[in-house]
Amino acid sequence: xxxxxxxxxxxxxxxxQRHIAGRRPFSSSFVAxxxxxxxxxxxxxxxxxxxxxxxxxxxxxxxxxxxxxxxxRNEISPLQRRQLPExxxxxxxxxGGEIFHEMMxxxxxxxxxxxxxxxxxxxxxxxxxxxxxxxLLPKHEQGAGHMAEGYARASGKPGVVLVTSGPxxxxxxxxxxxxxxxxxxMVVFCGQxxxxxxxxxxxxxxxxxGISRACTKWNVMVKSVGELPRRIQEAFEIATxxxxxxxxVDLPKDVTAGILRNPIxxxxxxxxxxxxxxxxxxxxxxKQLEGTINRVANLVNIAKKPILYVGQGLLxxxxxxxxxxxxxxxxxxxxxxxxxxxxxxxELDPKALHMLGxxxxxxxxxxMQEADLIIAVGxxxxxxxxxxxxxxxxxAKLAAAEGRGGIVHFEIMPKNINKVVQANEAVExxxxxxxxxxxxxxxxxSERPEWFEQINDWKERFPLSLYDRQTEDGxxxxxxxxxxxxDLTAHMKDKTIITTGVGQHQMWAAQHFRWRHPRTMITSGGxxxxxxxxxxxxxxxxxxxxxxxxxxxxxxxxxxxxxxLSTAAQFGIAVKVLLLNNEEQGMVTQWQNLFYExxxxxTHQQNPNFVPLAKxxxxxxxxxxxxxxxxxxxxxxxxxxxxxxxxxxxDRKVPVLPMVPSGRGLHEFLVYDEAKxxxxxxxxxxxxxxxxxxxx
Numbered sequence: 001x002x003x004x005x006x007x008x009x010x011x012x013x014x015x016x017q018r019h020i021a022g023r024r025p026f027s028s029s030f031v032a033x034x035x036x037x038x039x040x041x042x043x044x045x046x047x048x049x050x051x052x053x054x055x056x057x058x059x060x061x062x063x064x065x066x067x068x069x070x071x072x073r074n075e076i077s078p079l080q081r082r083q084l085p086e087x088x089x090x091x092x093x094x095x096g097g098e099i100f101h102e103m104m105x106x107x108x109x110x111x112x113x114x115x116x117x118x119x120x121x122x123x124x125x126x127x128x129x130x131x132x133x134x135x136l137l138p139k140h141e142q143g144a145g146h147m148a149e150g151y152a153r154a155s156g157k158p159g160v161v162l163v164t165s166g167p168x169x170x171x172x173x174x175x176x177x178x179x180x181x182x183x184x185x186m187v188v189f190c191g192q193x194x195x196x197x198x199x200x201x202x203x204x205x206x207x208x209x210g211i212s213r214a215c216t217k218w219n220v221m222v223k224s225v226g227e228l229p230r231r232i233q234e235a236f237e238i239a240t241x242x243x244x245x246x247x248x249v250d251l252p253k254d255v256t257a258g259i260l261r262n263p264i265x266x267x268x269x270x271x272x273x274x275x276x277x278x279x280x281x282x283x284x285x286x287k288q289l290e291g292t293i294n295r296v297a298n299l300v301n302i303a304k305k306p307i308l309y310v311g312q313g314l315l316x317x318x319x320x321x322x323x324x325x326x327x328x329x330x331x332x333x334x335x336x337x338x339x340x341x342x343x344x345x346x347e348l349d350p351k352a353l354h355m356l357g358x359x360x361x362x363x364x365x366x367x368m369q370e371a372d373l374i375i376a377v378g379x380x381x382x383x384x385x386x387x388x389x390x391x392x393x394x395x396a397k398l399a400a401a402e403g404r405g406g407i408v409h410f411e412i413m414p415k416n417i418n419k420v421v422q423a424n425e426a427v428e429x430x431x432x433x434x435x436x437x438x439x440x441x442x443x444x445x446s447e448r449p450e451w452f453e454q455i456n457d458w459k460e461r462f463p464l465s466l467y468d469r470q471t472e473d474g475x476x477x478x479x480x481x482x483x484x485x486x487d488l489t490a491h492m493k494d495k496t497i498i499t500t501g502v503g504q505h506q507m508w509a510a511q512h513f514r515w516r517h518p519r520t521m522i523t524s525g526g527x528x529x530x531x532x533x534x535x536x537x538x539x540x541x542x543x544x545x546x547x548x549x550x551x552x553x554x555x556x557x558x559x560x561x562x563x564x565l566s567t568a569a570q571f572g573i574a575v576k577v578l579l580l581n582n583e584e585q586g587m588v589t590q591w592q593n594l595f596y597e598x599x600x601x602x603t604h605q606q607n608p609n610f611v612p613l614a615k616x617x618x619x620x621x622x623x624x625x626x627x628x629x630x631x632x633x634x635x636x637x638x639x640x641x642x643x644x645x646x647x648x649x650x651d652r653k654v655p656v657l658p659m660v661p662s663g664r665g666l667h668e669f670l671v672y673d674e675a676k677x678x679x680x681x682x683x684x685x686x687x688x689x690x691x692x693x694x695x696x
Contacts, residue, residue, distance in 0.1 A: 087263035088229070096225045096256035097126030100189070103232040105132050109160050111151060111542055112136070113144040117164020119204060120191030122256035124162075136542065136571055139563040141168050143535040145175020146561070149184050150539030153522045154497060154547075156318070158185035158239045159539060165191040166204030169250075170211065174529060176246040177215040181526025182340060183312060185244035187235050188212075192221065194254040212248045221250040225258040230265075243413045244316065289429065289437075296375075296408050296425050297441030303373035303405050305395070305451045306333045309356065309385075312340035313378020313412060315518045317432040321345065324377070327435055332445040334455060336364040338379050339510055342521040347514050353455070354464065356666070357385040359507040362462035362658045365666035367455055370395050372405035378431040380411070381420040382526070391665030392421065400424045410434055464511050466672045467657065475651035476627050478505065478580045482512040482552065484630055485578065488638060489548065493517055497540050497549045501533035501557025504586035507656045509552045531560030537575040538568055548576070548638060555581040555607050562613070568643035569618040576637050577614075577645040582652045583607060590655050598683075614645040621645040 091099050100123050104112070113136050116124045127135065138144045141163045148159025161172055169190035179186045192198070193205045212219050218238045222231050231249055239247045300306060308328055314320040321344050328335050328351055335345045336353040345352055356364035368374065374396045379385070386392045399405025409416075409423035410431045417426045427434045470480040489496045493516040500506040500523045515521055522540055524532040537551040558579055568575050585603040592600050614621035620640055624633040624647065637646040658669045 085265035087265055089263035091229065091260050092263060094260055095122060095126060096228055096251070096258050096260075097122040097124075099225065099228050099260065100232070100251075100256065101126045101130060101132075103229055104160070107232070107236050108157075109133050112160045112162050113138065113147045113151070113539065114162030114189075115141050115144060115164065115168060117166075117168045117191060117204070119165035119193055119253050120162065120168070120189075120251065120256070122253060123189070123191070123251065126256075134542075135162075136538075136567070138535065138538075138567050140561070141171035142174055142531075143538075143561055143564045143567065145172040145186070145188070146178070146529075146532055146535035147539035147542070147564075148186050148188075149175060149179055149182075149532075150499060150522055150536030151543045152179075152184050152186055152244075152539075153536070154519055154540035155543035156316075156519070157543075158187050158236060158244075161186065161188040163188070163190050164204070165193060165208070166206045168204075169208040170206055173211065173215060174527075176212060176248065178524055178527040178529045178532070179246040180215050180217070182524065183243050183245060183316075185239040186246040187239050188216075188246060188248045190248065190250055191256070192250045192252040195223065195252045196254070198252070208248065208250050215246070216248050217245040219248040219250070222252065222255050225255050225260050226262070226264045228255060243313070285428075289427070289434070292425060292427055293434070293437050293441060296427060297438055299373055299405060299408065299425065300331055300333075300375070300438075301443045303399075304448075305367075305371045306331070306373040306375060306405075307353075307367050307371040308333050308335040309338075309368065309374055309376045309379055310335060310341045310344050311338040311377070311379025312344075313380075313410075314431050314435075315341065315344050315378070317430070320378075320432040321518050323432050323435050323439075325349075327439055327442070330439065330444050331442050332448050333375070334367060334452070336360070336367065338382075338385060338525075339523065340521075340525045341379065342510060342515040343518045346516045348516060350452075355510050358387065358660045358662075359511065359656050359658065360385075361464055361511070362669050362671060363455055363458035365658075365660065365669060366458050368393060369665065369667045370454070372396060372399035374407045375410070376408065376423070377410045377435060378412075380413075380416045381409075383420075386420060386666075387660050388663055388665050389421065391668075462658065462671055468654070468672065468674075468677050470627050472627055474627070476624070476630060476648055478508050478582070478648075478650045478654060479512050480627070481578070481580065481630055481634075481648055481650070482508050485550070485552075485634055486513045488631070488634055490514070492548065493520070495547045496520060497522060497537075497544060497547050499523065499533045499537040499540060499549065499551045501551075501553045501560075502528045502530045502587075503554040503557050504582075504590065504654070504656050505552055505554040505557070505580045507587075508580075511656075513552075530557040533557060534561050534575070534577065535564050535567075537577075538564060538573050541573050541575050549574075550576045550578055550637075552578045553580070554586060555579065555583060555610075556585045556605060558610075559605070559607065562610075565614055565619050565643070565645070566617040572642065574642050574644075576640070576643070578634075578637065579610060579645060579647045580650050581607065581610070581647055582650050582654070584652060586654070587656070589653065590659075593653065593655070594661065610645065610647045619643045619645055621647070624648045 091102060111134050115137065138147060144161050148161045152159040163169055163172055172188055176188060190208055193202045209219050209221050220231055222228050235247045235249050239245065310324060314324060324345060334351045334353050336356040337344055339355060342355060347354055353364035353367055354361040356368055372395050374393055396405055396407050406424035407421060408425045410427045411417050412430055414428055417423060467479050468477065470477045497520050498509060498513060500509050502524055506523055522536050533551040533553040537549050541549040588603045589600055592598065592603060611621040611623050620642065622633060622636065624630055633646055637644055657672050660666055660669045
């Protein structure tokens, strides 16, 4: 096909028009026609040609500013010398594995949790006998992930995981999702097949980038050894910035085995200096923040029944709990915390309402329903806190409509604002910083007699101690065991860290242990991962070797990761396991009892003999069967040198109360009723609760 070319007549016309335009005064209409020589002028129907000709001859007195008529402005400015990034030649000659080791040192990493394999061997070879950080080898990659979580939660530093490709990487998906749900900083490095083999379904190849995209803040595959240092630096920055979370770096084997030949720029792709637009946006948001703070202060000052609802977001800053106490004391506001926020406010303070939500204290839930102003700080209004949204916080919603209260949300993640509950004021940014900004604008209030009188009445009517109390000749009550542990550690609360699995024991620990210091409660909240307790306790003990670390666990949850007991023995990690054994999946059987007419479908398992099993793993172990033995055996557990396990055989079919059934409002809770408890005991006698030995 011949290329299209302009005809000679068209070119001649175009050059003629340019020549005429240079001789005539400047005409806007002529320029328009000259710019489009093939476009004929469009006339309205009935318009005379003479009128059109007259309009075309009119000249514009001043040239268009688009045409630069000033000679000095026509000068071409010289090219500016672009400043090249500084090059780092300190790693030239290193392999990718050695660069990994060097970057761990630069990031201040002291401990790494992981498991070796073929695709990650160049890295393991590089860290062989490293004296700069300690490597802890679990029995399963999932254990490594939960250890890193416990380490991060106890120390505030990101936990580091190093595993191989394929199943090694997929085994840490659950810990990454758990960290994502609970805002735990974690950096996962996983091996990968060589780049030339990617996409060929080679041995132990898995699309880890695709698999982990939904359960990480950020993930990346490193394509070259020169890219490796920058990607590692970015991984740590992203994991710890904003709301913390997990990141994943995929390391192909040829990258970790390759040698760096040339100096590399060490700048990060994450912007370090804000642009002019970002600065302008920051100034605007700062003005908006000042206005929001003033409006929030006004609501706090006029509220009659305010309440502080505090989550883990405030604990991300070391000074967060201190700022919270200063604010609560100045404005005389009661404080309730989420499961992950336990320890953020001293529960011995008269203003403490303990935990709220499905299994929270009845007085905290009632206070949320009756408050005219809810100040949410670092919490996300999850479903276990709000329960039925239409029934949630009716008095606050009414106060918002009348302009005398409502819901105020302090949150660092914009997507969490108005996601579940509509807030009439949202304060976006670091919770501790913004709460400190609010402090000077809040009036001092010495007391709120009517509000606290109502709260104290609820505390007297529905105490957490309201349960079927322990008797000398009866079975051991799990609540009593945890209360005794709390009493025995009362003098060392700042040096006691509790981890839990997931189930009834988790809620009993939250209810009956007294929390006084931040980062002392480590549990799986958002994802609810059974088996979390033991490995996270190992990580916490590694991070805080000076602390007593106790894993309060249930038999079903403990079964999932009990192999990590041998890890504790191998590395001499002196964790303590308090195992509450009721030989059932207690939380699930509670729901089956309440909502499924006691149809206990596959919720009773045959456990191993835990004490000999622990001893076989070189861990000291003992059992407790009688209430009179509890205190003595707990003292042994606390004081024993090295890892130890205490199995406590507890009563069965004991419900966690208070409880708000799903779909109900926070005020529609169930509490202990003695008559119903007697019916339960009779039902158990009639049915024979021993599911392993049937009566003839």
